[in-house]
Amino acid sequence: MSDTTRILTGIPASPGIVVGRARVVSDFGDLQAAFRLLYTDQERQAEVRRFQEAVEQAQADLTRLRDRVAAEFPEHTHLLELHLLILKDQMLHDEPLRLIREENLNAEWALHRAYERVRELFSRIEDPYIRGRIQDVESVYRRLMGILIGQSPRRLLPTGDKVILVARDLSPAETTQMAGSGVVGFITERGGRTSHTAILAQSFEIPAVVGVDNAIREIAPGEELILDGLSGRVILHPDQEVLERYRRRQAEFAAFREEVTTNAAEPATTPDGFATRVMANIELPEEVHLVGRYGADGVGLYRTEFLFLRLKHLPSEEELFDDYRKVVAALAPRLVTIRTLDIGGDKFLHRTDYVPEMNPALGLRAIRFCLKERDIFRRQLRAILRASAYGRVRVMFPLISSVQEVREAKSLIEEVKAELRREGLPFDEEMPVGAMIEVPAAVTLCQMLAPEVNFFSIGTNDLIQYALAIDRGNKQVAAMYQPLHPAVLRMVLQVVTAAGVSGVPVAMCGEMAGDPLHLPILLGLGVSELSMNPLAIPVIKRVIRSITLAEAQAMASRVLEMVSVEEINDYANHFLKERFPEIYRFGSALAGL
Amino acid sequence: MPEKSHLVEREVWVENRLGIHARPATQILNLARQFEAEIVLEKDGCVANARELLSVLALDCPQGTRLVVRAKGADARDAAHAMVQLFARKFGET
Numbered sequence: 001m002s003d004t005t006r007i008l009t010g011i012p013a014s015p016g017i018v019v020g021r022a023r024v025v026s027d028f029g030d031l032q033a034a035f036r037l038l039y040t041d042q043e044r045q046a047e048v049r050r051f052q053e054a055v056e057q058a059q060a061d062l063t064r065l066r067d068r069v070a071a072e073f074p075e076h077t078h079l080l081e082l083h084l085l086i087l088k089d090q091m092l093h094d095e096p097l098r099l100i101r102e103e104n105l106n107a108e109w110a111l112h113r114a115y116e117r118v119r120e121l122f123s124r125i126e127d128p129y130i131r132g133r134i135q136d137v138e139s140v141y142r143r144l145m146g147i148l149i150g151q152s153p154r155r156l157l158p159t160g161d162k163v164i165l166v167a168r169d170l171s172p173a174e175t176t177q178m179a180g181s182g183v184v185g186f187i188t189e190r191g192g193r194t195s196h197t198a199i200l201a202q203s204f205e206i207p208a209v210v211g212v213d214n215a216i217r218e219i220a221p222g223e224e225l226i227l228d229g230l231s232g233r234v235i236l237h238p239d240q241e242v243l244e245r246y247r248r249r250q251a252e253f254a255a256f257r258e259e260v261t262t263n264a265a266e267p268a269t270t271p272d273g274f275a276t277r278v279m280a281n282i283e284l285p286e287e288v289h290l291v292g293r294y295g296a297d298g299v300g301l302y303r304t305e306f307l308f309l310r311l312k313h314l315p316s317e318e319e320l321f322d323d324y325r326k327v328v329a330a331l332a333p334r335l336v337t338i339r340t341l342d343i344g345g346d347k348f349l350h351r352t353d354y355v356p357e358m359n360p361a362l363g364l365r366a367i368r369f370c371l372k373e374r375d376i377f378r379r380q381l382r383a384i385l386r387a388s389a390y391g392r393v394r395v396m397f398p399l400i401s402s403v404q405e406v407r408e409a410k411s412l413i414e415e416v417k418a419e420l421r422r423e424g425l426p427f428d429e430e431m432p433v434g435a436m437i438e439v440p441a442a443v444t445l446c447q448m449l450a451p452e453v454n455f456f457s458i459g460t461n462d463l464i465q466y467a468l469a470i471d472r473g474n475k476q477v478a479a480m481y482q483p484l485h486p487a488v489l490r491m492v493l494q495v496v497t498a499a500g501v502s503g504v505p506v507a508m509c510g511e512m513a514g515d516p517l518h519l520p521i522l523l524g525l526g527v528s529e530l531s532m533n534p535l536a537i538p539v540i541k542r543v544i545r546s547i548t549l550a551e552a553q554a555m556a557s558r559v560l561e562m563v564s565v566e567e568i569n570d571y572a573n574h575f576l577k578e579r580f581p582e583i584y585r586f587g588s589a590l591a592g593l
Numbered sequence: 594m595p596e597k598s599h600l601v602e603r604e605v606w607v608e609n610r611l612g613i614h615a616r617p618a619t620q621i622l623n624l625a626r627q628f629e630a631e632i633v634l635e636k637d638g639c640v641a642n643a644r645e646l647l648s649v650l651a652l653d654c655p656q657g658t659r660l661v662v663r664a665k666g667a668d669a670r671d672a673a674h675a676m677v678q679l680f681a682r683k684f685g686e687t
Contacts, residue, residue, distance in 0.1 A: 077613075078616060078619070080618075081619065082615050082619060082646075085619060085622065085646045086646060086647065089645055089646050089647045089648075090642075090645045090647070091645070091647045091648065092647065118647055118651075121647075122650075122651060124653075125650075125651060125653040126653055126655070127612055127653055127654075127655040129611055129612065129614055129655075130612060130613065130650055130653060130655065131653075132615050132655070133614065133615050133650055136615065137647065361668065572627045
């Protein structure tokens with residue numbers, strides 16, 4: 001490895017290895033701008049002009065402001081005078097111009113670099129009063145940056161060949177834009193392996209590494225790098241030898257993926273005859289093709305938030321119906337499980353006027369939101385029921401925490417059914433209704449919930465978050481987010497046992513369900529339907545076909561005796577490594593982790 | 594042409610309570626811009642161009658700081674003198 005090669009590490013979020021050139025997208029508080037390099041004199045001249053025009057505009061704005069203030073509050077003009085001086089200061093004015101001309105940076109990036117330098121300088125000032133003047137510098141900086149960004153598109157998702165996007169964070173909406181663009185992978189500073197963005201990257205098969213500290217500062221735009229979404233490594237300035245090594249690994253991984261994918265569509269039954277259903281989690285109608293490609297037995301979780309987040313307006317019943325019908329009809333006769341709106345929390349509707357919540361995860365979201373915003377909920381239920389006429393649909397409600405919520409939701413379904421009958425619109429009278437078990441209260445109540453529903457689906461991502469009180473997006477505690485935690489396993493057992501008494505089937509649709517490491521234990525606990533990111537299906541099916549239910553049950557009982565998650569993790573890892581060495585090597589990564 | 598290389602140095606002390614914060618720095622800068630001479634402020638080997646606001650602020654001069662004013666150029670003597678006066682007046686503060 002040459003001495004210029006550097007390695008950054010993060011969390012592997014979407015498997016695969018790609019080589020590409022970095023495109024850095026940065027944000028400045030609530031402002032966001034693209035970083036790019038300038039290649040010609042012409043570009044540099046244009047950028048110098050753009051910067052100077054922004055300074056002139058800022059100066060005009062500040063002068064106008066000062067004159068207005070001077071008329072009414074002459075004693076307060078000094079602050080604006082100060083800002084006018086900062087605007088033309090060498091460090092914030094001459095230096096960006098130099099960076100544009102000599103270092104080929106675009107105006108935003110040049111300004112940002114210059115500001116960072118001033119901030120660095122000020123951070124070393126001991127006198128707190130003088131150090132506090134950085135606020136004035138920041139104010140001028142933000143004014144200028146705002147003007148610059150206003151003149152260019154707000155947030156450019158670049159196009160082009162083999163682009164690896166580097167950003168502080170990417171919203172799910174931005175991640176969806178990547179599909180079909182030239183972006184071959186991405187790196188973010190924020191996020192965890194089960195964050196929404198990571199899940200989307202997996203379904204689009206875009207390798208990704210998240211949680212890379214200081215990625216924006218460390219990675220220069222245009223730089224060639226290797227992104228290893230299997231190990232979570234980012235290799236900067238790779239030399240030939242390293243490139244070769246990674247190309248080999250890339251090929252091995254592709255071969256492994258190819259191999260496990262053959263006969264994926266066959267049903268997955270254990271050698272001793274325990275039949276399971278391995279389903280796909282999907283988000284968009286465009287993902288329907290993944291269901292076939294990876295051999296899913298149906299859809300165990302169809303998330304329905306995207307249309308609500310993507311459209312500028314509240315989607316109409318027809319728009320919803322259109323999407324649902326497409327998915328249902330394309331997959332018929334396979335089962336499609338539609339989850340009603342799980343909005344709120346981190347993916348809140350911006351246009352509704354709710355105040356920001358202190359604890360969105362504990363706030364007005366999912367079924368709570370729907371039971372409050374009944375018009376929206378009704379509209380969605382109508383669309384789902386109408387789609388049920390085109391194939392096999394079942395519906396489930398997220399974040400159930402009481403029997404009452406299930407009853408209210410069901411009575412709304414009945415009302416909607418009556419409307420549809422009156423209107424003569426076809427739907428499935430027998431459409432099954434399920435409750436998601438993802439709040440500890442629902443686990444405790446599952447015996448009482450069971451008679452109310454046709455099925456349960458354990459949503460592990462939220463259940464683990466709530467049971468262990470871990471925010472999976474918070475890097476400080478992300479490592480404590482442990483699916484095999486004894487408390488989590490006991491909750492799963494409790495649900496399966498209570499449901500068994502009432503004859504209600506139990507599915508599982510969190511990321512936990514798609515990890516070959518967890519699978520034998522889940523099977524042993526009695527989970528017979530698993531839904532996961534489509535990529536994971538071939539691996540999971542292969543494991544199911546290779547271990548007997550008896551063996552899985554023996555493992556589950558051993559694990560239930562263990563008191564620490566470390567012990568359980570060791571045990572599960574050891575088993576996978578011994579029994580499925582090739583899956584152990586790549587499988588966890590392929591499984592969407 | 595002895596004027597050209599004229600160099601004047603004066604010692605000054607920051608006596609106002611808040612030190613060289615934004616307003617005094619602005620006064621230093623406005624004063625420096627009235628002269629042709631190049632004026633720098635030196636504190637413990639660190640140098641700031643008196644015409645650059647952020648550079649003066651970053652010098653970090655609370656009350657009690659000792660500075661050397663160094664002026665160079667045709668009107669260096671007057672410039673240094675004016676600067677000494679400004680410091681002596683405590684920038685009009687207390």
